[in-house]
Amino acid sequence: MSSWWFQFVRKYVWNDERTPYHVSPGQMRKTQAHNEVFFYVVFEGTLVGLVTLGALIQVYTTHETEYLPVLGYGCFLLVALYFLVSRKSPWAVLYSASLPVLVFGVFFLYDFHPNNMYLDKLLLSGFLVCWLIYTTRLFKICRKYPDMEDASK
Known part of the structure; x- marks a missing residue:
């Protein structure tokens, strides 16, 4: 006999249709793939x-141009995320996967914040590595999306 709270966990956290994170990309249906891609895009x-x-806001208020590359990259990344959620384009996944790589580059080029301890650096680097590994799963999902079966079948 399971606890009363496990029903809610099964319904909202570990649902095969809404949160298909334990389903391999080859066995997914289109609605499952859409839900997973949508959560990533959000x-x-x-x-x-x-x-x-x-x-x-920084560029508008100070008229300094040093934040223009961040602004341009962010706008292009938002457009790529739109194409990712609407068309499930593998190219959009590749472009969105450039963000953790870019953050790694910024950390190693300009170094971490001086107040960060070793554990902070380790946790942040581990998070970025997990994020990058997850984008490989997302790439597989978007590559197989046209061949997935619909939920109505």
Whole structure:
């Protein structure tokens, strides 16, 4: 006999249709793939949108051009995320996978914040590696998306 809370976990957290993270890309249906891609786009789009908005505000208020590359990259990344959620384009996944690589490059070029301890650097680097590994799963999903069966079948 299971606990009463496990019904809610099964319904909202570990649902085969809404959260198919334990289903391999070859066995997914189109609705499962769409739900997983949509969650990724919401996650990355929120981060990129906030940074892009901050860069836009900085450029608009100070008229400095040093944030223009961040603004341009953020806008192109938001467009790529739109194509990712609407067309499931593998090229959009590759472009969105450039974000953790770029953040790694910025960290190693300009170094981490001086107040970050070793554990902070390790956790942040581990998060970026997991993010990059997850984009390979997303690439497989988008590559197999046209061949997936519909949920109505």
